[in-house]
Amino acid sequence: MKAKITEHSxxxxxxxxxxxxxxxxxxxxxxxxxGTFYYYFSSKEELLMDIHFRYIDELLKHQEKIFRDETKSxxxxxxxIILMLxxxxxxxxxxxxxxFREMQNLSEERLSQIIPKRDQFRFNIQAIxxxxxxxxxxxxxxxxxxxxxxxLGIANWSYEWFNPEGSMSEKEVxxxxxxxxxxxxxxx
Amino acid sequence: MKAKITEHSxxxxxxxxxxxxxxxxxxxxxxxxxGTFYYYFSSKEELLMDIHFRYIDELLKHQEKIFRDETKSxxxxxxxIILMLxxxxxxxxxxxxxxFREMQNLSEERLSQIIPKRDQFRFNIQAIxxxxxxxxxxxxxxxxxxxxxxxLGIANWSYEWFNPEGSMSEKEVxxxxxxxxxxxxxxx
Amino acid sequence: MKAKITEHSxxxxxxxxxxxxxxxxxxxxxxxxxGTFYYYFSSKEELLMDIHFRYIDELLKHQEKIFRDETKSxxxxxxxIILMLxxxxxxxxxxxxxxFREMQNLSEERLSQIIPKRDQFRFNIQAIxxxxxxxxxxxxxxxxxxxxxxxLGIANWSYEWFNPEGSMSEKEVxxxxxxxxxxxxxxx
Amino acid sequence: MKAKITEHSxxxxxxxxxxxxxxxxxxxxxxxxxGTFYYYFSSKEELLMDIHFRYIDELLKHQEKIFRDETKSxxxxxxxIILMLxxxxxxxxxxxxxxFREMQNLSEERLSQIIPKRDQFRFNIQAIxxxxxxxxxxxxxxxxxxxxxxxLGIANWSYEWFNPEGSMSEKEVxxxxxxxxxxxxxxx
DNA sequence: AATGAATGAGAATTCATTCAT
DNA sequence: GATGAATGAATTCTCATTCAT
Numbered sequence: 152m153k154a155k156i157t158e159h160s161x162x163x164x165x166x167x168x169x170x171x172x173x174x175x176x177x178x179x180x181x182x183x184x185x186g187t188f189y190y191y192f193s194s195k196e197e198l199l200m201d202i203h204f205r206y207i208d209e210l211l212k213h214q215e216k217i218f219r220d221e222t223k224s225x226x227x228x229x230x231x232i233i234l235m236l237x238x239x240x241x242x243x244x245x246x247x248x249x250x251f252r253e254m255q256n257l258s259e260e261r262l263s264q265i266i267p268k269r270d271q272f273r274f275n276i277q278a279i280x281x282x283x284x285x286x287x288x289x290x291x292x293x294x295x296x297x298x299x300x301x302x303l304g305i306a307n308w309s310y311e312w313f314n315p316e317g318s319m320s321e322k323e324v325x326x327x328x329x330x331x332x333x334x335x336x337x338x339x
Numbered sequence: 340m341k342a343k344i345t346e347h348s349x350x351x352x353x354x355x356x357x358x359x360x361x362x363x364x365x366x367x368x369x370x371x372x373x374g375t376f377y378y379y380f381s382s383k384e385e386l387l388m389d390i391h392f393r394y395i396d397e398l399l400k401h402q403e404k405i406f407r408d409e410t411k412s413x414x415x416x417x418x419x420i421i422l423m424l425x426x427x428x429x430x431x432x433x434x435x436x437x438x439f440r441e442m443q444n445l446s447e448e449r450l451s452q453i454i455p456k457r458d459q460f461r462f463n464i465q466a467i468x469x470x471x472x473x474x475x476x477x478x479x480x481x482x483x484x485x486x487x488x489x490x491l492g493i494a495n496w497s498y499e500w501f502n503p504e505g506s507m508s509e510k511e512v513x514x515x516x517x518x519x520x521x522x523x524x525x526x527x
Numbered sequence: 528m529k530a531k532i533t534e535h536s537x538x539x540x541x542x543x544x545x546x547x548x549x550x551x552x553x554x555x556x557x558x559x560x561x562g563t564f565y566y567y568f569s570s571k572e573e574l575l576m577d578i579h580f581r582y583i584d585e586l587l588k589h590q591e592k593i594f595r596d597e598t599k600s601x602x603x604x605x606x607x608i609i610l611m612l613x614x615x616x617x618x619x620x621x622x623x624x625x626x627f628r629e630m631q632n633l634s635e636e637r638l639s640q641i642i643p644k645r646d647q648f649r650f651n652i653q654a655i656x657x658x659x660x661x662x663x664x665x666x667x668x669x670x671x672x673x674x675x676x677x678x679l680g681i682a683n684w685s686y687e688w689f690n691p692e693g694s695m696s697e698k699e700v701x702x703x704x705x706x707x708x709x710x711x712x713x714x715x
Numbered sequence: 716m717k718a719k720i721t722e723h724s725x726x727x728x729x730x731x732x733x734x735x736x737x738x739x740x741x742x743x744x745x746x747x748x749x750g751t752f753y754y755y756f757s758s759k760e761e762l763l764m765d766i767h768f769r770y771i772d773e774l775l776k777h778q779e780k781i782f783r784d785e786t787k788s789x790x791x792x793x794x795x796i797i798l799m800l801x802x803x804x805x806x807x808x809x810x811x812x813x814x815f816r817e818m819q820n821l822s823e824e825r826l827s828q829i830i831p832k833r834d835q836f837r838f839n840i841q842a843i844x845x846x847x848x849x850x851x852x853x854x855x856x857x858x859x860x861x862x863x864x865x866x867l868g869i870a871n872w873s874y875e876w877f878n879p880e881g882s883m884s885e886k887e888v889x890x891x892x893x894x895x896x897x898x899x900x901x902x903x
Numbered sequence: 904a905a906t907g908a909a910t911g912a913g914a915a916t917t918c919a920t921t922c923a924t
Numbered sequence: 925g926a927t928g929a930a931t932g933a934a935t936t937c938t939c940a941t942t943c944a945t
Binding site: 361362363373374376377381382383 | 934935936937938939
């Protein structure tokens with residue numbers, strides 16, 4: 152039941168927004184009453200926190216698997232992370248939108264448990280870049296921090312437009328994106 | 340007074356969110372009464388619409404100036420648009436966040452007035468890419484549509500992290516971003 | 528202008544009700560601003576009072592003319608009053624509805640200026656009956672007070688259903704009503 | 716609790732009018748909070764609708780009992796309906812006033828559920844007249860439709876003046892009214 | 904005579920939350 | 925585990941009225 156509530160909530164939060172979705176909306180969508188909600192969650196914010204944790208923990212888990220894989224080149228690791236993010240949209244796109252858009256609805260205290268994880272995800276990418284520079288896979292003069300923000304931008308923005316049901320696959324889009332930032336778009 | 344209300348609202352909406360900001364919050368921040376708000380706006384949503392229009396119209400105006408400038412190369416046009424977006428953050432960053440985050444709070448009908456403008460901004464970038472490909476500035480095999488989403492992602496995501504008061508200037512960040520997607524990060 | 532405001536108000540009050548009609552509605556229907564309204568009326572209630580006075584004074588004026596006409600029989604006087612009320616609907620039907628329905632929106636003090644006039648109208652009918660009884664036009668055993676309420680009911684209720692634009696004329700309806708209460712509907 | 720709210724509301728609506736009575740007034744009169752009101756009614760208008768239904772359904776039920784009674788003459792049926800309406804004042808007078816005066820506060824859609832019932836009440840009286848004419852109880856030349864409006868006027872208007880606590884009983888008034896429209900007031 | 908800006912009190916309604924059962 | 929009744933605080937919005945110009 153708790154999982155059911157969470158899943159329905161994510162869908163509603165994505166469509167209408169956290170504040171615009173009432174507990175009533177949530178329980179109506181499942182066919183239970185408000186009492187049931189409060190049996191499983193002590194507050195609406197706790198539910199939001201739950202959604203945040205589920206999302207970011209899952210993402211970090213996947214990322215760190217890629218990150219630690221010593222058989223892969225650094226380019227490949229970047230590729231795999233982008234692909235992972237894009238593939239994630241189908242099952243977790245709604246969660247992702249809620250994650251980015253509704254973070255402000257968490258209290259200071261709760262935010263402070265989420266932000267380090269979000270940052271960790273970024274730092275991992277930055278570390279890949281830095282290692283790759285050191286090992287000669289990437290250009291020596293890169294500003295790894297800013298480039299990381301660039302790569303994250305490319306990937307995260309796809310939540311705004313990429314349709315997993317559309318004519319292009321996750322892999323095709325990833326290919327284009329990775330070629331774009333690896334080789335550049337300028338004609339040689 | 341109308342402009343004053345709009346400005347204060349943008350700041351509050353950015354900080355707390357549209358739904359979390361009450362009309363009372365807005366008028367308190369100015370020192371007038373609720374009646375005054377409703378003298379100038381017929382609803383909270385109308386105010387949000389106003390903010391959306393101000394933002395996107397301003398952006399399109401700047402973009403089209405760059406777009407139409409025949410003295411510039413296509414690379415330069417991309418550069419100028421990125422720089423324009425980053426420079427925009429200082430004065431319009433709050434509006435931008437509200438624009439992207441709170442769009443869902445507009446009614447269907449109102450959204451349909453905004454979305455074509457937002458799309459226009461993207462199509463203009465895509466057109467620059469397509470022209471540049473034709474003229475030999477960019478690689479022949481580019482998928483202009485997806486690359487446009489990539490570039491937009493890089494630029495738009497900067498609203499999430501770029502601090503105009505920080506140690507890096509808009510120009511420095513733009514240089515890094517443009518070099519990233521023009522030349523690629525891979526070591527030759 | 529004052530008359531114009533009153534006329535438009537009556538129409539709006541009839542259609543939407545006194546409380547549901549705002550000063551804004553009234554001035555919008557004329558094309559002036561609220562200031563203008565308050566130049567002519569000190570309050571919304573004063574306007575309502577004005578409407579009440581116009582209506583009841585006009586009615587009393589007509590009634591007393593009939594009442595005092597010594598050439599007419601008492602039956603004829605009743606006939607004329609019914610006809611006057613029905614004919615009144617075309618031009619004053621809206622005022623009449625406002626008069627009966629919105630009286631409660633007047634303060635105690637203002638009500639006390641209206642109620643005696645309304646009662647006067649009724650007493651005049653009752654007086655016609657009493658005189659007619661004395662003079663042998665009507666049955667000796669009538670309860671004039673209650674019968675007056677009956678006649679008033681017949682006439683006043685027509686404001687709820689009689690359509691002056693419809694297929695029946697005021698005169699036709701009056702004929703039916705007067706025959707009804709003079710001769711009765713029972714078959715001899 | 717729902718019934719309690721309805722009862723208190725009727726009394727308040729009658730005294731002060733629907734629009735002039737706030738939800739706060741209603742809940743204060745019972746000693747609960749506004750939330751309670753909205754637990755039972757989705758809007759103020761729904762409450763008004765409830766009151767309308769209760770009133771007209773009750774009335775129709777009583778009327779149809781009289782209407783269908785084959786042991787009674789048609790004169791007797793008219794008598795019984797008038798008596799029923801007058802007797803109704805004591806317990807339902809407030810509802811009746813609200814019914815007639817506040818009908819305009821219902822939406823088009825809701826009105827369309829009430830008006831047929833109100834009309835049904837009238838048609839039933841008209842049918843009694845028509846049958847009575849056919850069976851020779853009433854005069855052959857009657858205009859049943861208009862006479863029905865006359866009888867309804869007599870009865871409905873009594874809600875404006877009849878005081879069930881006063882010196883005259885419902886039966887006495889009914890006697891006067893029925894004699895008035897059966898035998899006429901004219902001296903033979 | 905008329906306007907436009909502003910007020911402030913109060914309106915209906917929503918909603919997260921509590922709690923006895 | 926789950927329900928239904930109730931709360932109370934906050935929210936958007938309305939509106940009669942005032943007043944300087």
